[in-house]
Amino acid sequence: METAELTAEPKAALDKETQALRCEALAFGHCLVGKPPSELEIQRYIAAQPILFPDAASPREERLLAYCRKHPAAVAYLDAAQGVLGPENLLRKKILAMTAILETTPQHSEHFLSRDYSRLQLLARLGWTGFRAVLRVLLGIPLLKIVGH
């Protein structure tokens, strides 16, 4: 999904940096809970930046972030590959910040709260989730190599 579809606010009104952060918030939120975050959550994400990430991103990190803003569907793959190849990375930290924001919002709590499953259901879900996670790493590594360079 492209950023244009996710953005609700008129872009002209926003300065460039804030607009970039909005796009990030939308991309990460969509990746994590399958729908765009609310305006309040976006604002919390933007407000978190100077506190959590006061330093400028390196050129490589900026390239990855820019790619995620432009191609939100790539977020999970780049994140997965980065998790294996270099977990201490700005992209992953920023997605984690969004995770914390969404986890502590009642609208998204069900994505984080556990549910009771039978043994078989649990096994099936674990199997599928594990398979998807491995697949994302495998597809993400070549993508990361291309985007990161």
Place this chain on the structure above:
Amino acid sequence: MDTVDAIVVGSGAAGVNAAWPLVEAGLRVRMLDFGNKDRHYESLIAHKSWSELRRSDPHQHRYFVGDQLEGIPFGDVRVGAQLTPPRLFISEDCERFLPVDSSTFAVTESLAEGGLASGWGAGVFPFDDADLADAPINRQDLAPHYEAVAERIGVSGDQGDLQPFFGECSSMMPPLEIDSAGEQVFKRYQKRRDALRAAGFHLGKTRLAACSELHRGRGPHPHLDMDFWADAKRAVYRPRWTLEELKAFENFEYQDRRLVEHFNEVPGGVEVCVRNISNGQQERQRSRSLVMAAGALGSTRIVLRSLGMHDRPVPVLCNPYTYVPVLNTGMWGKPCKDRRHSLAQLTALSFSPGDRSRYTQAQLYSYRSLLLFKLIKESPLSRVDSMALLRLMQPLLGIIGIHHGDRPTPDKTLRLRAGGNGQDRLEIEYVQSKAEQAAQLADEKRVLACFRKLGCWPIKKISPGHGAAIHYAGSLPMGAESGEPGCDQDCRLNGTRSVYLADGCVFPSIPAKGLTFTIMANADRVGTGLARSLQSGALRAGVRE
């Protein structure tokens, strides 16, 4: 200013319990304390269960993540993970006022009203004679004080397999309800009990400083799973509950915003030099006696400064600590009760077969209320996959915290160094011998093997580094030779007439059991003994200026 009968420094677990018998005896007691408080978060947290708050409170991010996002740990946060945003006031201002230099030992001190126990895990583990073997006191000396403190703070637990190691407690309330994960492990233990006990492994419900019934106006514990965030019904013990009770006495006075810097003995008592933090003024306060309860490191700092013992090495101890995330297979496909407490569900003592005096203490926690994103951070998978996996696995996730005993060696030392800017700093060196490390590894292997038999499969072992247990002790030990920094059996500081020590600094060695209940009982003993001396005139009568 009046000369009071006793000045107590610090309002933590040690301070309030040392003050109690003095105040009860009718003596005039003044407590000096830095006294930081949480003025921010407490009022935001509604009296609801964790899951209800998660589903309904639109302001939850304020306390779960923190207004300054202080709950999102990007650093290597391995010490005091339970210190959530509403608890962070506990260690506020310490870097500035209590500087420590160490590359081998992580220090968490407190300048809070109620001290570190404003966020402690409330585990209560009385020592027995073997645990006190290096001290000039025994279990019998502490027994009446364990009873007095248990009644004061409210203790719950059961008479299970740990009873022989912890002893009787006449005021003990029934245990808090354990959660579904704890129940599964406990059931398995009961099935394999004989074999495990024969292997030196004893398991029971954790004895907690928490009220399962209404006790002194507190409790019963509501099982909201909010214990790391709030103090619902004041069921879990915090020293400030005792402080509030003390404040009701006319002969007790609490002065906060005071940083005690040093003391001098003067005719008729002690002069205490204090910085008033509100106005920056230096104050001198007089008292017939002084009780130091500023935390083991805090008291040691003030004592070494007062005795002019800069650069002099003294011992430092802290229980070596390892924690182990585990998968509790007993929970596979089992429903989870929402009603629960967040503290340690079960406690195990695991004895070394060759040497019954050596043992470890392990506590089993369930992982839920500290939120998923902190675990997601540790996972190498993508955030979204980690989220999905951990959400599925969460009912199975537990943490086993393993504590070992600690004894002094020449490689575990603390020194007070004069600082360039006039502010001195503690310098701590803590290095374990190869033999200590090997013994710990073997003990951990043994205790984890027993937990495996109970369905708890370790995922990885995390050594958060020395000091991480936040159980400091041993720096001014009881029974030290006169002339050495330390104290006598009554905890009177060597070389002084009327200065007493009431916190962890007096224990010459520490067993694997958490020491705070014993700190409190000993503080009660020190206060009781001092009250007797003051009343009998063994220390000169108080005067008004």
